[in-house]
Amino acid sequence: xxxxxxxxxxxxxxxxxxxxxxxxxxxxxxxxxxxxxxxxxxxxxxxxxxxxxxxxxxxxxxxxxxxxxxxxxxxxxxxxxxxxxxxxxxxxxxxxxxxxxxxxxxxxxxxxxxxxxxxxxxxxxxxxxxxxxxxxxxxxxxxxxxxxxxxxxxxxxxxxx
Numbered sequence: 001x002x003x004x005x006x007x008x009x010x011x012x013x014x015x016x017x018x019x020x021x022x023x024x025x026x027x028x029x030x031x032x033x034x035x036x037x038x039x040x041x042x043x044x045x046x047x048x049x050x051x052x053x054x055x056x057x058x059x060x061x062x063x064x065x066x067x068x069x070x071x072x073x074x075x076x077x078x079x080x081x082x083x084x085x086x087x088x089x090x091x092x093x094x095x096x097x098x099x100x101x102x103x104x105x106x107x108x109x110x111x112x113x114x115x116x117x118x119x120x121x122x123x124x125x126x127x128x129x130x131x132x133x134x135x136x137x138x139x140x141x142x143x144x145x146x147x148x149x150x151x152x153x154x155x156x157x158x159x160x161x
Contacts, residue, residue, distance in 0.1 A: 046145035056112035
């Protein structure tokens, strides 16, 4: 009597044997994997974007961006802020001076302006849809990092920009 599991097993080399759901073509599985990779990348970038935007805000409003202030405003530990700042430095987005705060490089300032513009478009779209201002601001914090450039342009067209 044949083993039921052996009959259900996928032949070697087909999509089911490689982790894709049975019957899912390799091209579809690859597209799905790419979408998930993009989402993971957006989550990783979101952290840097939040730091760059906050540092820029602190520099413009208070004249300095100290790690302690960054940690407090983002609701993270001082150690977490220091690690994120180190990453910004490695990526050429920030620099610091001994006994002074954190400063953005030209690339960091450009990224902060881009992030702020994306945020504004998402907030404006949500407001145009009738979302209250405070909710739109809060929701935009998450959405802005996950919207593709193509979708952002569609938002701008919708808003008449």
